[in-house]
Amino acid sequence: MGVLYLDQADTELRYRQGAIELRRDGTLLRTLPGALITRVVLRADTRLSSHTLAALADDGIGVVVLGGRNGQRVAHVLGKPHNDARIRIAQLLNHQDPARAGHWCSVLVGAKVRRQWRLLSHAIQHRPDLHLPLTQACQTLQSIVNSVQACREPGTLRGLEGAAAAAYFRAYAQLFAASLHFGGRQRRPPPDPVNATLSLGYTLLYSAAVQACWVAGLDPMVGFLHQPTHGRASMASDLMEPWRPTVDAWVWDQFRQRYLRPDHFGRDGAGACLMGKAARAHFYAAFTPVQKMCSRAMQRHARQLARALLRDAPQWPDAAPTDEP
Structure with a gap:
């Protein structure tokens, strides 16, 4: 597919x-x-x-x-909806139950932070000149993983996820050439080529997560880690969180191998960085295997979550990698 x-x-x-x-x-x-x-x-x-x-x-x-x-x-x-409305009812009830919502939040945040840790650990091999800042970031992420494992309070877990993102992007930004002017995650509009590429990758990942929710019978708008808010498919945002570092790793590789370069990008009148047509053509072809892998995984997790909700038991799908940092 x-x-x-x-x-x-x-x-x-x-x-x-x-x-x-x-x-x-x-x-x-x-x-x-x-x-x-x-x-x-x-x-x-x-x-x-x-x-x-x-x-x-x-x-x-x-x-x-x-x-x-x-x-x-x-x-x-979207395609044809799932026919079992009980899934959405159970989803809403679990959203209102702090204990069960907290367990799901813990799984999501733990999976995401472990993948962030793994990306930076891998980067040390390619950038020995950045050994100290990358190692320090990995130590911070390891400490956060330990805290996540012991926590089931949604608000606290959101704070831990934010702390992990801050430490991670400080280190991740140093992997890119200075000519790319990437200082960290910024969007709407993206100010540099790396942010423009990340935004497109995340947008496509988000669209795949929305479809995964829809097919599995979940309400894309009602999440656990992401609180419902106007204009955001919060459950889709939940599903995609563990896979953001996979997109990050792919984006780094594209610039590291110079498949994408600063001259592939331009700017509009408002100063937003725009990906040129040649870069988009490369992006779509090269990103397809990554999106295919992530889409299949999100579809599997969405089906597992739907079954767990119907069972009305705290048997939540584990989106985390099997290997621990």
């Missing part, structure tokens, strides 16, 4: 008899079996009919529309 990215203007998308057709000026460019596609991402102006949207949704193929020059506006067209 894969993701189809459309980033050329004036492309027409049709869906007939289980096959996706791509056309331009009436000429057939490509045909793809719908059975191989889980999601279509539209980055450029694309023509498709309401019949095509309905047919894609009916076959479980989601459509993600990225709008704005930075792709910061996102719209989702």
Whole structure:
């Protein structure tokens, strides 16, 4: 199963008899079996009919529309919903139970921080010149992991996650060349090439998490680690948290290997950093295996969580890696 990215203007998308057709000026460019596609991402102006949207949704193929020059506006067209409303009812009841919500928060934060630790530990091998700051960050993350394991209070766990993010990004930022001007995580708008690339990766991960929730019967808007708030799919945000460091590692590798370079990026009138078309073409092709792996894992965790909620027992899916730091 894969993701189809459309980033050329004036492309027409049709869906007939289980096959996706791509056309331009009436000429057939490509045909793809719908059975191989889980999601279509539209980055450029694309023509498709309401019949095509309905047919894609009916076959479980989601459509993600990225709008704005930075792709910061996102719209989702999801497939058929899950038919068991009991899952959402159980999800809401567990959201209101601090003990069970706290356990889920602990699993999520622990998994994320362990992966952050693993990325920085791996980076020491490639950047021995940064041995001291990377080692210090790893020690901080190890201490936070220990605290997370002993905590089940959601508010405290959110604070630990924030402390881990601060220590992690201070060290992570030092892995990049000074010419990239990356000083830490910033968004809306991203001020530098690394932040622009992270934002696009996180956006695609988020869209996959929304679809994973939908297919599993979870309410994407009601999370445990992320409190419900206007305009945010909090459960989708929960599901993607352990996989952010996977995106981070991929982004670092792209700049370290110079597959992405400063000259691949430009700026708009407001000073936001924009990824050029050549960079986007590379991004979509190279990111596909990472997104595929993360999407499958999030779908699996969403199904496990849905089953646990229906059992009404504290048997929560473990999103954490099996190896400990």
